[in-house]
Amino acid sequence: MKVLVLNSGSSSIKYQLFRSEDWVALASGSVSRIGEPEGEIKEEWLDASGNQQSGRARVPIPTHQEGIDRIVKALHETRVLGDVSELAAIGHRVVHGGEHFKRPTIVDDAVVAAIRGVVPLAPLHNPAHLAGIEVARRLFPTVPSVAVFDTSFHQTMPRTSYRYAIPEWLYREHRIRRYGFHGTSHYYVAKCAAAMLGRPLEGCNLITLHLGNGCSATAIRDGKSVDTSMGLTPLEGLVMGTRCGDIDPAVLFYLAKNLGLDTDAIEDLLNRQSGLLGICGVNDMREIDRLAEEGNDGAELAIGITAHRIKKYIGAYYAELGRVDAVVFTGGIGENAAEIRCRACEGLENLGIKMDDIANYALEERGERCISTPESAVQVLVIPTNEELEIAQQSLAAASETPVDG
Amino acid sequence: MKVLVLNSGSSSIKYQLFRSEDWVALASGSVSRIGEPEGEIKEEWLDASGNQQSGRARVPIPTHQEGIDRIVKALHETRVLGDVSELAAIGHRVVHGGEHFKRPTIVDDAVVAAIRGVVPLAPLHNPAHLAGIEVARRLFPTVPSVAVFDTSFHQTMPRTSYRYAIPEWLYREHRIRRYGFHGTSHYYVAKCAAAMLGRPLEGCNLITLHLGNGCSATAIRDGKSVDTSMGLTPLEGLVMGTRCGDIDPAVLFYLAKNLGLDTDAIEDLLNRQSGLLGICGVNDMREIDRLAEEGNDGAELAIGITAHRIKKYIGAYYAELGRVDAVVFTGGIGENAAEIRCRACEGLENLGIKMDDIANYALEERGERCISTPESAVQVLVIPTNEELEIAQQSLAAASETPVDG
Ligand SMILES: Nc1ncnc2c1ncn2[C@@H]1O[C@H](COP(=O)(O)OP(=O)(O)O)[C@@H](O)[C@H]1O
Ligand SMILES: Nc1ncnc2c1ncn2[C@@H]1O[C@H](COP(=O)(O)OP(=O)(O)O)[C@@H](O)[C@H]1O
Numbered sequence: 078m079k080v081l082v083l084n085s086g087s088s089s090i091k092y093q094l095f096r097s098e099d100w101v102a103l104a105s106g107s108v109s110r111i112g113e114p115e116g117e118i119k120e121e122w123l124d125a126s127g128n129q130q131s132g133r134a135r136v137p138i139p140t141h142q143e144g145i146d147r148i149v150k151a152l153h154e155t156r157v158l159g160d161v162s163e164l165a166a167i168g169h170r171v172v173h174g175g176e177h178f179k180r181p182t183i184v185d186d187a188v189v190a191a192i193r194g195v196v197p198l199a200p201l202h203n204p205a206h207l208a209g210i211e212v213a214r215r216l217f218p219t220v221p222s223v224a225v226f227d228t229s230f231h232q233t234m235p236r237t238s239y240r241y242a243i244p245e246w247l248y249r250e251h252r253i254r255r256y257g258f259h260g261t262s263h264y265y266v267a268k269c270a271a272a273m274l275g276r277p278l279e280g281c282n283l284i285t286l287h288l289g290n291g292c293s294a295t296a297i298r299d300g301k302s303v304d305t306s307m308g309l310t311p312l313e314g315l316v317m318g319t320r321c322g323d324i325d326p327a328v329l330f331y332l333a334k335n336l337g338l339d340t341d342a343i344e345d346l347l348n349r350q351s352g353l354l355g356i357c358g359v360n361d362m363r364e365i366d367r368l369a370e371e372g373n374d375g376a377e378l379a380i381g382i383t384a385h386r387i388k389k390y391i392g393a394y395y396a397e398l399g400r401v402d403a404v405v406f407t408g409g410i411g412e413n414a415a416e417i418r419c420r421a422c423e424g425l426e427n428l429g430i431k432m433d434d435i436a437n438y439a440l441e442e443r444g445e446r447c448i449s450t451p452e453s454a455v456q457v458l459v460i461p462t463n464e465e466l467e468i469a470q471q472s473l474a475a476a477s478e479t480p481v482d483g
Numbered sequence: 484m485k486v487l488v489l490n491s492g493s494s495s496i497k498y499q500l501f502r503s504e505d506w507v508a509l510a511s512g513s514v515s516r517i518g519e520p521e522g523e524i525k526e527e528w529l530d531a532s533g534n535q536q537s538g539r540a541r542v543p544i545p546t547h548q549e550g551i552d553r554i555v556k557a558l559h560e561t562r563v564l565g566d567v568s569e570l571a572a573i574g575h576r577v578v579h580g581g582e583h584f585k586r587p588t589i590v591d592d593a594v595v596a597a598i599r600g601v602v603p604l605a606p607l608h609n610p611a612h613l614a615g616i617e618v619a620r621r622l623f624p625t626v627p628s629v630a631v632f633d634t635s636f637h638q639t640m641p642r643t644s645y646r647y648a649i650p651e652w653l654y655r656e657h658r659i660r661r662y663g664f665h666g667t668s669h670y671y672v673a674k675c676a677a678a679m680l681g682r683p684l685e686g687c688n689l690i691t692l693h694l695g696n697g698c699s700a701t702a703i704r705d706g707k708s709v710d711t712s713m714g715l716t717p718l719e720g721l722v723m724g725t726r727c728g729d730i731d732p733a734v735l736f737y738l739a740k741n742l743g744l745d746t747d748a749i750e751d752l753l754n755r756q757s758g759l760l761g762i763c764g765v766n767d768m769r770e771i772d773r774l775a776e777e778g779n780d781g782a783e784l785a786i787g788i789t790a791h792r793i794k795k796y797i798g799a800y801y802a803e804l805g806r807v808d809a810v811v812f813t814g815g816i817g818e819n820a821a822e823i824r825c826r827a828c829e830g831l832e833n834l835g836i837k838m839d840d841i842a843n844y845a846l847e848e849r850g851e852r853c854i855s856t857p858e859s860a861v862q863v864l865v866i867p868t869n870e871e872l873e874i875a876q877q878s879l880a881a882a883s884e885t886p887v888d889g
Pocket of ligand 1 (some may be wrong): 288289290291318360361362363364366408409410411413414
């Protein structure tokens, strides 16, 4: 059987097709610039002899319906998908599940309504996901669509972690609280880490660091998320590509009063002009690394602040967990930026963290690996994440069982 | 000689008079409700035989000038102050010194202008301090007025701690950064802690926790502040009496967009209706303790969130410092709330923190004390703060030397 994973954004749809027998990715790609005069479709696929092929085309893609049609047509044409009956499930990435969704869920009308119900919490993402979900349900009425939420892994947090110190009615009436995101990635690397440690996930205390364009840290006790750095939205926590992360909320009052910025301008400033980009003018960590080596002061500062904040979260979550088996780095930065890993972990010997500099800086290494010394009480691991695979596997599992609750 | 300490707020002035030979507080008190139809003056003083006396009176106090006049008159009448020539210095508490003031500074016209220059950073506090400073300079032209800043102890922070991940021009042009507050208290208890540890302050790594109505944590390396939890303003960081502390800045966007609140309403909500008060309806920790013991769920949650956040800062600053000699609790909550101390430090054995529960819960104890076990690698100390004494001593020192810079 096969599982199609869709990540439907407001103007693009990413997809990946897996074969469930061995979880090989048969094809992946995207349609982008939906609704613009000229759209684009990109595809990579395995041909009959197992060779990687790729193609791209520019065509207008007026709607999400047209976008998913194009994806299916491409899957057929490249012969990675024959009949629709080969599809066991379609897994949809959904950013926000609110407090309602604690696990992957087969989509029916009630689920669509519940996802719509949390649109105020994710006004940009959830409507785009719903567009993809509704098209998929129309096009493939016989294939279960499964919603997999970025928030659901964090639904095990205790309220001391998820409640903000704001008036209680804001939680009671508006569900304003910490939700956390990147849950699929944190859970995926946590499972891999448990396998590397040779124990069941339920026996592992971990600090997982997903460092991509968005960045978040999660404290995992006995395999369950007990705290995470992103909050009501993905703006809180670590320094990100263009997002500010933790900041005095009074900075917003200063910007409103002294610079006359309105809410939309401040939101744009903190979400799209801040983070690495705000500090040094560049948001790609490869470029920042290069600039810092050339002696660029802003790039050096961007690396310094980023690593400093990661270190503080490692310490905070270490204190929260009391005992930590491993610290896990993942995401584009976590998997590749040795300098960030080095600075985030240096001087933590008293926490039982001893980095192996040679292993850390072995840049040709790509897969799962340990970058701490054998004496390190806490293992430091690098684990490439694979959110699409995790969504595919969770979707197939959900489609194969009767859902327990909504 | 004697030193008068003034803490001038927008509608009240607190004062304390010290004898510099033995730093005994000869008198203390306040004038309040300045500008209201009926003001109030309270005084406590030591009489000639060394007994504590107190008095209060209700009189209209139209201006800060009238308020300080009243204070001086009271000091004369109670005979704790004879001639003005007995005053070696007047120390003024000033909340915000921006980046300009790195130490206590004798006030001249240029200093007044510089304090006025940072009014945008402390729009409520600095104008009130300036009112007190200007009256004192007029009334006592021969006595040096010294400004002692809540921010100056934190001016040693490295930029990786004090810069936010927002566009660089906001720092360059508007000086938006972490400043930190409670510096006088953190420095005072750090000196006491060094004395208890029997080493010079320059050799001590400490985590100091000032937990009063406002709360902040500071990481001290080699006697110098290297990080602190309050930021541009005192709103960031730990949970406080009525302030939210750390929060997803996007909560503010949610409040603006979905609840239609304007900037002033949000500022009021996060500064005056949040924190302990927001979580459980009460902002006095004594009352919250009592309610929690009766099984009140909100009070229990308020204690839980408060302790959780303190623990996270202990961990974060431990990681930042790498090695910690002592964790120091001070302020009304830090000195008295054993339950908060217990929960904030429990489970930190892997950080070398082992609480002595009997010492921690010895409620009759009042002075400086150690509440960790003898085996604890990190000592946990309770040290009553005394910001007024610290201001008095720093003011006398500044008045006795030629200022090195501004
Ligand atoms: N070799 C590398 N060295 C340093 N940073 C890298 C490297 N490769 C990718 N990155 C960084 O990873 C980030 C993107 O991470 P990724 O996980 O792909 O993002 P997303 O969150 O969008 O999935 C970018 O900042 C990129 O510069
Ligand atoms: N015995 C006590 N037990 C618990 N909390 C106490 C006790 N005494 C004072 N507090 C708390 O200390 C806080 C005030 O601290 P304080 O340092 O006096 O405030 P400020 O920051 O205004 O100087 C209040 O929350 C108060 O309830």
